[in-house]
Amino acid sequence: MTNRQNRKILMVCLIASIATTAYSEPTIEMSRGELLYSTHCIACHTTKVHWRDKRLVTDWQSLNNQVRRWQESISLNWNADDVAVVSSYLNAVYYHLPTDKVKEVAQKKTEK
Numbered sequence: 001m002t003n004r005q006n007r008k009i010l011m012v013c014l015i016a017s018i019a020t021t022a023y024s025e026p027t028i029e030m031s032r033g034e035l036l037y038s039t040h041c042i043a044c045h046t047t048k049v050h051w052r053d054k055r056l057v058t059d060w061q062s063l064n065n066q067v068r069r070w071q072e073s074i075s076l077n078w079n080a081d082d083v084a085v086v087s088s089y090l091n092a093v094y095y096h097l098p099t100d101k102v103k104e105v106a107q108k109k110t111e112k
């Protein structure tokens with residue numbers, strides 16, 4: 001490989017890493033939720049599960065309940081934080097429930 005080619009590859013990597021850093025910065029919590037979800041949950045879900053007609057999730061509370069129910073069913077022992085980050089991830093990607101409610105629930109959680 002020539003020196004020039006090397007430099008080109010280095011530049012591409014550099015630009016790519018800057019781009020992904022800028023993109024993922026405000027969503028660190030999201031990424032964790034995404035990671036948990038794609039590791040444990042996606043195996044028998046297609047995305048269809050989350051936008052079928054008679055879906056079980058209608059608000060933030062029921063979303064949390066479903067996430068809690070599913071992680072229990074496969075014995076993951078997630079804590080409230082894990083449930084919350086996965087719920088946030090699913091909400092961002094599929095459900096788009098109002099976020100003021102999300103904050104309300106999160107605050108209740110910290111009050112306890």
Ligand code: HEC
Pocket residue numbers: 037040041042043044045049050051054055056057063066067070071074076086090
């Ligand atoms: C054994 C297969 C399986 C696994 C593993 C699984 N799910 Fe599911 N999930 C389903 C099926 C089937 C449905 C739809 C039927 C139902 O809810 O009874 C569903 C429904 C859901 C719903 C409700 C969708 C809606 O809007 O109606 C949520 C939320 C959900 N799963 C989250 C999770 C999460 C989070 C995990 C990982 C902790 C997970 N699931 C793991 C099979 C699975």
